[in-house]
Amino acid sequence: MKKFIYLLAGLALAAGITSCEDSKEPQYQNPTTFKLNTPALQDELLMTTGDMDDKSTFNLFCSQPDYGFSAVCEYGVQVSLTENFVDATEAQEANYVSLTNQSASQSAMTFRTYDLAVAMTELLGITSAEEGAAYDGPDVMPVFFRATCRIPGVKGSEIVSQNVVKYSNVRFFYAIPTAGVIYIVGHVFNPENEASNNFQEPSEGFKEFYEDFKLVEPVIGCKLYAGTFYLKECSGGAENPDNCAQFRFFTELKGWADKSVQVASNPNDFYVEPITDSFVDGLFKGNAVYGQGNWGIYTTETEAAERTYTFVVSLQDKEKPKLWLKKGTWDVEVVLDSNNMNEPSFVAPAE
Numbered sequence: 001m002k003k004f005i006y007l008l009a010g011l012a013l014a015a016g017i018t019s020c021e022d023s024k025e026p027q028y029q030n031p032t033t034f035k036l037n038t039p040a041l042q043d044e045l046l047m048t049t050g051d052m053d054d055k056s057t058f059n060l061f062c063s064q065p066d067y068g069f070s071a072v073c074e075y076g077v078q079v080s081l082t083e084n085f086v087d088a089t090e091a092q093e094a095n096y097v098s099l100t101n102q103s104a105s106q107s108a109m110t111f112r113t114y115d116l117a118v119a120m121t122e123l124l125g126i127t128s129a130e131e132g133a134a135y136d137g138p139d140v141m142p143v144f145f146r147a148t149c150r151i152p153g154v155k156g157s158e159i160v161s162q163n164v165v166k167y168s169n170v171r172f173f174y175a176i177p178t179a180g181v182i183y184i185v186g187h188v189f190n191p192e193n194e195a196s197n198n199f200q201e202p203s204e205g206f207k208e209f210y211e212d213f214k215l216v217e218p219v220i221g222c223k224l225y226a227g228t229f230y231l232k233e234c235s236g237g238a239e240n241p242d243n244c245a246q247f248r249f250f251t252e253l254k255g256w257a258d259k260s261v262q263v264a265s266n267p268n269d270f271y272v273e274p275i276t277d278s279f280v281d282g283l284f285k286g287n288a289v290y291g292q293g294n295w296g297i298y299t300t301e302t303e304a305a306e307r308t309y310t311f312v313v314s315l316q317d318k319e320k321p322k323l324w325l326k327k328g329t330w331d332v333e334v335v336l337d338s339n340n341m342n343e344p345s346f347v348a349p350a351e
Contacts, residue, residue, distance in 0.1 A: 132174030186247030244296025266293025
């Protein structure tokens with residue numbers, strides 16, 4: 001009987017220790033190892049493109065750093081034309097540039113061949129189409145990569161892979177970087193020519209039409225997109241969200257069905273999130289998702305200037321898009337927030 005009691009006591013003690021271990025909070029730690037895998041096709045010809053509309057991609061794969069818990073990370077790579085990466089100092093510039101992972105939270109990384117061409121163009125010192133056309137260097141060259149990882153919003157979480165890999169034969173086409181764009185769709189008007197959008201189909205067949213409804217990066221590569229538009233005059237009563245001026249955004253003109261290219265208020269179609277009363281000192285800031293829900297503002301002012309807003313969409317953290325609206329016409333500058341993420345600063349236009 002005593003043996004049985006001792007056995008029970010031992011089991012209880014073990015269970016208590018296990019319970020204590022299970023209840024411990026995950027502890028952040030700085031990872032010490034991080035590796036970029038050698039590309040399986042590293043010696044095959046990798047074509048780049050100078051066509052911004054070309055969606056072709058290539059892949060790189062890396063390990064997942066151990067932060068002490070299962071963290072949602074942002075992965076990318078740095079690109080150089082030499083195996084020895086040199087960081088920037090006061091005396092010299094870095095000899096590499098960063099490349100955006102199209103699936104930022106995935107260690108199975110996807111990169112646009114156009115973005116690689118832009119990076120190579122910069123590293124070769126080509127700054128204009130004239131210089132690009134006059135380039136007489138090698139058409140095929142090795143390109144080197146090292147991986148990066150960080151937890152968005154956590155300072156000091158950045159880590160660079162200890163190793164460098166390469167694609168041995170990269171076909172170079174010069175590509176001068178241009179500002180990225182997205183599109184607004186809804187009950188909006190272009191203030192320059194009063195063109196009305198009115199939910200025109202966002203497809204390639206209407207690409208010229210959508211030149212009037214673009215949000216453009218104020219700084220190339222910042223992943224903030226800004227534009228000024230005015231809303232339709234509303235009627236019928238603010239208590240019904242369907243009476244609002246509605247809108248959402250498209251990253252590509254691929255029609256209505258593909259939710260992955262629609263920056264929205266809600267995943268569901270025929271959903272309206274009224275934000276008329278959500279402005280503080282003329283500014284609205286909120287989170288977005290990929291989907292088909294609209295934002296809605298109820299505005300009855302007869303003057304277009306009173307229904308004018310400057311829109312900014314952030315896709316810097318591609319998994320967590322954000323939206324800012326500032327009532328009125330503003331210039332947008334890019335500043336860093338407390339977490340080193342880009343955010344807009346609304347500045348009165350110069351007269």
